[in-house]
Every structure is written in structure tokens, then in C-alpha cells.
Amino acid sequence: MPDKIPFLIYGAYGYTGELITRLAVEKGYRPLLGGRNEAKLKTLAEELRLPYQVFNLNEEEKVDQALQKVKAVLHCAGPFFKTSRLMVYACLRNKVHYLDITGEIEVFEWIATKDAQAKKAGIVLLPGAGFDVxxxxxxxxxxxxxxxxxxxxxxxxxxxxxxxxxxxxxxxxxxxxxxxxxxxxxxxxxxxxxxxxxxxxxxxxxxxxxxxxxxxxxxxxxxxxxxxxxxxxxxxxxxxxxxxxxxxxxxxxxxxxxxxxxxxxxxxxxxxxxxxxxxxxxxxxxxxxxxxxxxxxxxxxxxxxYELTAHTAVLAAYLVSEGKITPGFKTPSLAFGADFILQIKGVSRQDV
Ligand SMILES: NC(=O)c1ccc[n+]([C@@H]2O[C@H](COP(=O)([O-])OP(=O)(O)OC[C@H]3O[C@@H](n4cnc5c(N)ncnc54)[C@H](OP(=O)(O)O)[C@@H]3O)[C@@H](O)[C@H]2O)c1
Known part of the structure; x- marks a missing residue:
């Protein structure tokens, strides 16, 4: 069986999804691209010579086929109160780590309630991997x-x-x-x-x-x-x-x-x-x-x-896909520590 791809970027041709995708390629990763619009997805994937899979979030069989190929999903298709539940359930079902770039409070709160299920499935649920939060x-x-x-x-x-x-x-x-x-x-x-x-x-x-x-x-x-x-x-x-x-x-x-x-x-x-x-x-x-x-x-x-979002999301997806973060619901600092942000070029911190 071929090695799994580190991560799927879903919503890859959206404004932020594309920034993230291009940065991931620049950093040397070869993510699987996902989205529901075949023409837009194919154009981006062909330009970057990346594998892609077209699916709607409610097409369970196709979602599972895509998720079986990866270790983690970086979900970039918002508003997340409309899209995150189907993707989180798919990740739990397929035992694949979940990350997103939401900033929506109701989404964080709902995903936090899935902590026990994530631990049981052995996966990390990490919403908020962008500028927010x-x-x-x-x-x-x-x-x-x-x-x-x-x-x-x-x-x-x-x-x-x-x-x-x-x-x-x-x-x-x-x-x-x-x-x-x-x-x-x-x-x-x-x-x-x-x-x-x-x-x-x-x-x-x-x-x-x-x-x-x-x-x-x-x-x-x-x-x-x-x-x-x-x-x-x-x-x-x-x-x-x-x-x-x-x-x-x-x-x-x-x-x-x-x-x-x-x-x-x-x-x-x-x-x-x-x-x-x-x-x-x-x-x-x-x-x-x-x-x-x-x-x-x-x-x-x-x-x-948005620049920061691309950098933090790609780094977080890579680190989670490595499988070294303990399973369960995580905030960025719970997963990677308070100094995670200092790993991004151009960030400085000052105690007053
Ligand atoms: N936390 C942060 O710091 C941060 C930073 C940037 C963005 N965001 C959030 O990320 C989301 C995307 O932002 P964006 O700037 O990339 O927006 P965008 O350019 O409008 O892109 C949205 C993407 O989501 C897809 N999408 C939307 N609804 C979908 C659904 N029901 N099923 C499948 N795909 C769906 C769109 O696909 P179609 O074209 O096929 O509709 C498109 O690929 C927004 O919710 C935004 O608030 C958060």
C-alpha cells in the first residue's frame, strides 16, 4: 500500500485555501487538493501538479475515498458553521486528523464536545489554525x-x-x-x-x-x-x-x-x-x-x-500529520505550546 499523503486541503481554490496550497507547495509538501467545483480544482491542481479529488461534503462515499488517502485534513471551506460538522464526522469515521481555519465561536464550542470521540478514534481536532486564533x-x-x-x-x-x-x-x-x-x-x-x-x-x-x-x-x-x-x-x-x-x-x-x-x-x-x-x-x-x-x-x-494564516495553517497541518500530538480536541497552544507563533518568520513578542 502506498504511503499516505500528509494532508488534504479542502476548499483549496478559495482565496485562503489557495494561499495555503501555494505556500504548502513552496515548503515542499505535496498535499491532496479537494473541493466541490471540478473546473476550479482541476485548474489549480494541474498548475501545481498535485493530486486532487472532487467531492461535496454530503457525498459520504467520495469523502471517505479521499480521506483514506491522507493522515490529516486542513479544512478551508467556510462559513464553518455550515461545513465543519460533516468534515469532523468524516474525520472521526476515517480516523484522520482534522484542522480548520475557523474563527467561529459556535464551531469551536461544538468541536470541543467531540473531544472524547476524537480520543477514542486516536485523532486530533484542531480548529482555528489561522490568524484567528x-x-x-x-x-x-x-x-x-x-x-x-x-x-x-x-x-x-x-x-x-x-x-x-x-x-x-x-x-x-x-x-x-x-x-x-x-x-x-x-x-x-x-x-x-x-x-x-x-x-x-x-x-x-x-x-x-x-x-x-x-x-x-x-x-x-x-x-x-x-x-x-x-x-x-x-x-x-x-x-x-x-x-x-x-x-x-x-x-x-x-x-x-x-x-x-x-x-x-x-x-x-x-x-x-x-x-x-x-x-x-x-x-x-x-x-x-x-x-x-x-x-x-x-x-x-x-x-x-492572511499571510500569517497560510504560514500557521501549513505548519500546524504538517506537525499534526506527523502524528506526535496527543489525540483529542486541541487549541493551537495546547497542541504546540505558547511559543508556536514564534516559529513563523516575521513574528516578534515583547513582554511589557
Ligand atoms: N481564522 C482565520 O484567521 C481565517 C483566515 C482566512 C479565512 N478564514 C475563513 O475561511 C473561510 C474561507 O475564506 P476564504 O477567504 O478562502 O473564502 P472564499 O474565497 O469565499 O472561499 C471559500 C471556499 O469554501 C468553499 N465552500 C464554501 N461553502 C462550501 C460548501 N458548503 N461545501 C464545499 N465547499 C464550500 C468554496 O467553494 P465554492 O467556490 O465551490 O463555493 C471556496 O473554495 C471563511 O469562513 C473565512 O472566514 C478564517
């Missing part, structure tokens, strides 16, 4: 090491100014849901734009607003710190719009507005171009506080968010 998760784990008795964790990022079509569509799907924080270990709904704060990112202080970012779920598994809030840097106009959306949940969920916004995104959003990806930087900030009032702060600086 690798750098912030590593920051959270690092802060936990610095302040082991921390009870309050704040995380923030700045510099994500351009997004891909898939990210924008995923945001539209989720925008009616409002805010979410972690309080005494529980996920608690809060109004959109619940808190604002001025944060020192690198050399610059910026205004930031609380958002329901993936770490509200994952940092709790990584650190057990019971209170977690995540902020994104933005401006006053955006904060006003976010706060106004509190009164329009029904409207944001309505079919016609969803359809209108998705159509505009599909027509107009192309994702950051190469020049932007090579030049932009992101800045992350984290602060842990304990009950005695002790405070630890750490900052990270990284390459552009």
Missing part, C-alpha cells in the same frame, strides 16, 4: 505562564484592514448574533460594542471595541482563565455603527438584507492583494490580571493576517 491563543497561553493565578484576560488586535470574500460572507452570516464574552467560565451574550478601550499597540495607542472573536471560546480551554474579552482596533464611526446594530438584530438576520449584502460582497470583495499581504503587519496585545491586582502585559507583531 493562533497568535492570540499563543499570547493567552504565554500570559498564563507569566501570571498563573490570572482570573481576567483581555486580548486585542489591530491592523486587519482588508478582508477576503469568505471572511466578509462569514461575518454577514454572524452579524445579527451580537457580542459574546467569557464570564466566570461561561459564554455570556452582551450587546454589540459592549466595551471600548484605548490600547497601546506597538508604538501607537488606538481605540478598540469588544467583538465576539474566537478566543472567547478557545482561550478558556488553553488557560482556564474564567473571564475573557477580545477587542479589535477601530474608529469612532465604526463603533457607532456597531452599537446601532444592537437595535437591528431582526433586520440583520432578514433574508433580503442578507442576500443584498452577500451579493455586494461577492461582486466587490477580492481579498488583500500580494503587495498588501507582503507589506502590512498586525499588532496584538494581551493583558492578564489576578485577584491581587497583579497585571502582566505582552505584545506581538506579526505579518499580515
Amino acid at each position: 493562533v497568535p492570540t491563543d499563543c499570547l493567552a497561553a504565554h500570559l498564563k505562564t507569566r501570571l498563573p493565578e490570572a482570573t481576567y484576560l483581555e486580548l486585542a488586535f489591530s491592523g486587519v484592514s482588508k478582508m477576503s470574500k469568505g471572511t466578509a460572507l462569514t461575518m454577514i452570516e454572524n452579524m445579527h448574533a451580537g457580542g459574546l464574552i467569557r464570564q466566570q467560565g461561561n459564554l455570556v451574550k452582551v450587546p454589540s460594542g459592549y466595551k471600548t478601550k484605548r490600547i497601546q499597540f506597538g508604538n501607537e495607542e488606538k481605540l478598540a471595541v469588544s467583538i465576539p472573536w474566537g478566543d472567547v471560546s478557545t482561550a478558556y480551554y488553553s488557560t482556564h482563565i474564567p473571564n475573557i474579552i477580545v477587542y479589535a482596533a477601530t474608529n469612532l464611526a465604526n463603533i457607532a455603527a456597531i452599537k446601532a446594530s444592537r437595535y437591528a438584530g431582526w433586520l440583520l438576520k432578514s433574508d433580503w438584507l442578507q442576500k443584498y449584502l452577500k451579493q455586494r460582497v461577492t461582486e466587490q470583495v477580492t481579498g488583500p492583494d500580494l503587495q498588501h499581504r507582503q507589506q502590512a503587519q498586525t499588532y496584538l496585545w494581551g493583558q492578564a490580571t489576578d485577584d491581587k491586582g497583579q497585571v502582566c502585559t505582552t505584545r506581538l507583531q506579526t505579518p499580515e493576517a
Whole structure:
């Protein structure tokens, strides 16, 4: 029997899937490519001389045929609340490791419930292998090491100014849901734009607003710190719009507005171009506080968010496919440690 291919990239011809695929090839890997659109998949696979397999996620037999050829799946087809369950079930069925690039809280929480099944199948389930949540998760784990008795964790990022079509569509799907924080270990709904704060990112202080970012779920598994809030840097106009959306949940969920916004995104959003990806930087900030009032702060600086996603996802998929990570549900820092992010070129960390 031929050796198994290290990993399958599903959604390989999407904006982020393609970045990941091209980087994997650059790093010397020969992944199997997967997706549901034969023409797009074939074009990419032929250009890169990679094997490919066309299948929809609900075609169980074809999914199993593809998964039998690989050690791990790197799932890049989102929104993940629509696609991750079928792929996770397929990975459990075929005893193949699962990774994805989601940032969706409900997806992290659902996958965490599959921990026992993953252990039984001997596989790793590692959602969030991209910008959301690798750098912030590593920051959270690092802060936990610095302040082991921390009870309050704040995380923030700045510099994500351009997004891909898939990210924008995923945001539209989720925008009616409002805010979410972690309080005494529980996920608690809060109004959109619940808190604002001025944060020192690198050399610059910026205004930031609380958002329901993936770490509200994952940092709790990584650190057990019971209170977690995540902020994104933005401006006053955006904060006003976010706060106004509190009164329009029904409207944001309505079919016609969803359809209108998705159509505009599909027509107009192309994702950051190469020049932007090579030049932009992101800045992350984290602060842990304990009950005695002790405070630890750490900052990270990284390459552009989609560039970073490609690097962290490829490295994570390779490491998981090597079979050295203990089975079960994992966050990035639980799988690879708090210093995982420092393995990516262009990342620096500063304890303040
Ligand atoms: N966590 C992070 O840091 C991070 C970073 C980047 C992206 N993301 C997330 O990754 C996802 C993809 O982003 P993107 O920029 O690559 O978007 P994109 O360019 O729109 O690509 C989406 C890909 O998913 C596929 N897809 C969507 N629904 C599918 C389904 N039901 N079955 C099979 N394939 C399906 C699409 O295939 P078709 O063309 O055939 O529909 C396409 O290949 C988004 O959810 C985004 O939020 C997360």
C-alpha cells in the first residue's frame, strides 16, 4: 500500500485555501487538493501538479475515498458553521486528523464536545489554525505562564484592514448574533460594542471595541482563565455603527438584507492583494490580571493576517500529520505550546 499523503486541503481554490496550497507547495509538501467545483480544482491542481479529488461534503462515499488517502485534513471551506460538522464526522469515521481555519465561536464550542470521540478514534481536532486564533491563543497561553493565578484576560488586535470574500460572507452570516464574552467560565451574550478601550499597540495607542472573536471560546480551554474579552482596533464611526446594530438584530438576520449584502460582497470583495499581504503587519496585545491586582502585559507583531494564516495553517497541518500530538480536541497552544507563533518568520513578542 502506498504511503499516505500528509494532508488534504479542502476548499483549496478559495482565496485562503489557495494561499495555503501555494505556500504548502513552496515548503515542499505535496498535499491532496479537494473541493466541490471540478473546473476550479482541476485548474489549480494541474498548475501545481498535485493530486486532487472532487467531492461535496454530503457525498459520504467520495469523502471517505479521499480521506483514506491522507493522515490529516486542513479544512478551508467556510462559513464553518455550515461545513465543519460533516468534515469532523468524516474525520472521526476515517480516523484522520482534522484542522480548520475557523474563527467561529459556535464551531469551536461544538468541536470541543467531540473531544472524547476524537480520543477514542486516536485523532486530533484542531480548529482555528489561522490568524484567528493562533497568535492570540499563543499570547493567552504565554500570559498564563507569566501570571498563573490570572482570573481576567483581555486580548486585542489591530491592523486587519482588508478582508477576503469568505471572511466578509462569514461575518454577514454572524452579524445579527451580537457580542459574546467569557464570564466566570461561561459564554455570556452582551450587546454589540459592549466595551471600548484605548490600547497601546506597538508604538501607537488606538481605540478598540469588544467583538465576539474566537478566543472567547478557545482561550478558556488553553488557560482556564474564567473571564475573557477580545477587542479589535477601530474608529469612532465604526463603533457607532456597531452599537446601532444592537437595535437591528431582526433586520440583520432578514433574508433580503442578507442576500443584498452577500451579493455586494461577492461582486466587490477580492481579498488583500500580494503587495498588501507582503507589506502590512498586525499588532496584538494581551493583558492578564489576578485577584491581587497583579497585571502582566505582552505584545506581538506579526505579518499580515492572511499571510500569517497560510504560514500557521501549513505548519500546524504538517506537525499534526506527523502524528506526535496527543489525540483529542486541541487549541493551537495546547497542541504546540505558547511559543508556536514564534516559529513563523516575521513574528516578534515583547513582554511589557
Ligand atoms: N481564522 C482565520 O484567521 C481565517 C483566515 C482566512 C479565512 N478564514 C475563513 O475561511 C473561510 C474561507 O475564506 P476564504 O477567504 O478562502 O473564502 P472564499 O474565497 O469565499 O472561499 C471559500 C471556499 O469554501 C468553499 N465552500 C464554501 N461553502 C462550501 C460548501 N458548503 N461545501 C464545499 N465547499 C464550500 C468554496 O467553494 P465554492 O467556490 O465551490 O463555493 C471556496 O473554495 C471563511 O469562513 C473565512 O472566514 C478564517
